[in-house]
Amino acid sequence: MADNPLFDRLRKQAPLISVGVLTADLMCLGDQLKLLEDAGIKLVHFDVMDGCFCPMTTVGPPFIKAVKTPLLKDVHLMIDDPLPKLEGYIAAGADLLTVNVESCTHLHRALQIIGQARNVNKPDRGILRGVSLNPATPIEVIRPILDEIELVLLLAVNPGWGGQKFIDNVHQKFIALQQMLRQAGKDVLVCIDGGVKKTNVGDIAAIGADIIVSGSAVFDGKTPFENAKFMLEAMNEVRRHKAGN
Ligand code: DX5
Ligand code: ZN
Numbered sequence: 001m002a003d004n005p006l007f008d009r010l011r012k013q014a015p016l017i018s019v020g021v022l023t024a025d026l027m028c029l030g031d032q033l034k035l036l037e038d039a040g041i042k043l044v045h046f047d048v049m050d051g052c053f054c055p056m057t058t059v060g061p062p063f064i065k066a067v068k069t070p071l072l073k074d075v076h077l078m079i080d081d082p083l084p085k086l087e088g089y090i091a092a093g094a095d096l097l098t099v100n101v102e103s104c105t106h107l108h109r110a111l112q113i114i115g116q117a118r119n120v121n122k123p124d125r126g127i128l129r130g131v132s133l134n135p136a137t138p139i140e141v142i143r144p145i146l147d148e149i150e151l152v153l154l155l156a157v158n159p160g161w162g163g164q165k166f167i168d169n170v171h172q173k174f175i176a177l178q179q180m181l182r183q184a185g186k187d188v189l190v191c192i193d194g195g196v197k198k199t200n201v202g203d204i205a206a207i208g209a210d211i212i213v214s215g216s217a218v219f220d221g222k223t224p225f226e227n228a229k230f231m232l233e234a235m236n237e238v239r240r241h242k243a244g245n
Contacts, residue, residue, distance in 0.1 A: 004126040006072075006095060006119075007150045010189055015205045015238055017231045018043035018074045018191070020215025021067075022058065022162040024224075032224055033069045039228040043096070044071040045193070045213045047159075048089070050079035053103045054159040061092035072096065073121070074211075076132060076193065078159045079103060083110045090117045090127065098130030098153050098191075101141050107131070111148040130191070134158065135167050139177045146186045151211070152177060157194030163216040166195030174207060201231050205238040 010016065019041055024032055033044060046064050051057035064075060075094040079085065082099045083106055089097055097114050104110050111129045119125040130151035131142055135158060142152060154173055157164040170192065181188055192204050193213035204212050212235075218227045 004128065004150060006125045006128055007189070010128075010210070011187070013042065014189065014210035015235045016042055016211050017201075017218075017228070017235060018045040018211050018213045019218045019228065020045040020047055020162060020193075020213050021219065022047050023216045023221070024219040025221070029067065030069075032219070033067070033071060035225045036218070036228050037069070037071055039225055040232050041228050042072055043074045043211065044069060045074045045076060045215070047162075047215070048075060048077045048079055049159065052080045053100065054078045056160050061088035064089065064094070065092040074098075074213075076130075076153065076213075077103070078132075081105070083113070086110060086113050086117075090114070091120060093121050094127060095119060095121060095125065096128040096130055096151060098132045098151060100132045100134065100155075100159070102134055102137055108145055108148060111145060115148065128189070132193070133173075135170065139173060139180060143180065143184070146181075146184055146188070149188060151189045151191060153191040153193050153211075153213075155194050156192055156196070159194075164195055166197070166200055171207065174209065178208060198227070198230055198234075202234040202237060205235055206241070 049056045049058045072095040073093050074096040075089050076098045078100050114129045119127050128150040132153035156166045156170040189210040191211035192209045196214040197217045218224050
């Protein structure tokens with residue numbers, strides 16, 4: 001864990017919902033993000049896919065830069081060889097920048113670059129360094145870089161599309177990760193991404209996830225505001241429960 005004001009803020013506010021925009025209506029994205037902000041959402045999640053590391057191609061730095069929002073930009077890179085492309089995402093305004101470990105030969109160096117970068121939205125905020133693990137990747141791979149990250153993202157689907165089913169054994173992986181972090185004495189935010197619906201968001205928050213990504217269950221083409229409110233209420237429920245204990 002680094003001395004990072006953004007980390008401290010998110011640690012205090014957790015559990016949080018980060019809304020994925022893959023299935024949003026791009027014709028009115030600005031209005032919809034404003035609605036989410038009014039609902040109480042703090043983070044917007046950009047899934048960057050290159051058609052190589054994972055099957056679909058989505059957005060890149062120009063799109064992320066063009067989204068003018070006070071929401072924190074949570075950028076998830078599912079692309080081959082992200083290292084030489086990091087500068088573009090930093091310049092586009094990433095507040096959280098996560099790379100998939102399987103895609104990155106020089107992971108440590110990539111995290112050093114993010115750690116030394118200036119946050120273009122607010123220089124004193126810093127950028128959170130995240131690593132993401134595919135469902136089949138064991139958590140052990142991140143042990144050597146625990147000093148270089150503020151966030152671990154566990155994918156609960158195989159990266160590629162929104163709207164997939166949550167892979168249940170991510171639950172065990174999450175518990176094992178918490179144990180590993182505890183034993184190592186590291187305070188790292190843990191994020192669960194993929195397959196989060198209204199039906200399971202409460203359970204995911206209850207096991208202790210700090211950030212929960214939800215895309216298609218919020219941007220369902222109908223009622224994003226109400227869906228976001230539902231997800232946030234599930235977070236409040238967990239806070240009330242914790243406060244009561
Ligand atoms: C994996 C992505 C996820 C996912 C979220 O493909 O990293 O962010 O698309 O979308 P939903 O919430 O629809 O599973
Ligand atoms: Zn994602």
